[in-house]
Amino acid sequence: MNIREKENTLFEQWKKKYLSQSFVIDGCPQPEVYAAANQKVVFILKDGNLGNPTSLGTMDDRTYDQRDELEKSPTLWWVTIARWAYFIQNPSSSWTDAQDQVKDEDTIKGALSHHCIVQLKKTWGGGSVENNTLSEVVENDKAEIVQQLSIYQPDFMIACGNGEFVSRVFGLPPKPTLRTPEGIGYWKFILENKPCFLIDYCHPSVRAGTKVKGLIAKGTSLAIHGIKQYEN
16 A cells, blocks of 8 residues: 555544544645655654534534645645755755745745654643643553554654654654754654664644744755664
């Protein structure tokens, strides 16, 4: 089976755990582009933050496929993480380049097409997810989360503000065991019979101010470069 078929098979089973709730499908918006990437990078977020669908809707109405949004018409919320993705593809570019090259629906879509976007919490909800809720999700859905991430055979996973939870999924220590030259923490483990690096990074909505947005955007690229230099 290809990536999309494996995702769909997993989600059909996963949804059965939440028959009375709405469900978010996510993952790889453009599998052929991702499969061709020299280095496979997955962004792991906490929660889709989609609010709650109407209780009168059918079960089909209560399922949201985020892959479809990212493939066809991503909202401007995704511009920040798309610029992170841009720097991963273009590590020598400047912040001005990133702002010029990633700024609207089409350019966001292009930047994100090389990656997978995974939410830990698959049920809908409003506002930011509480840590105790995310902890329950990790415990209840650990097997499915590992199975989904294994589909992508990533070289790097970016834990966007949730490193302690993603590390728990894989039975890793709660704190990063290694550091890049810039001080960004990461874990190294084996996934699908090859080394995988989980990078402990901030959430794209972090309130850091405009003065350092460029540094944060380039940080994922710097972390990946540092790990590759150290590990090789």
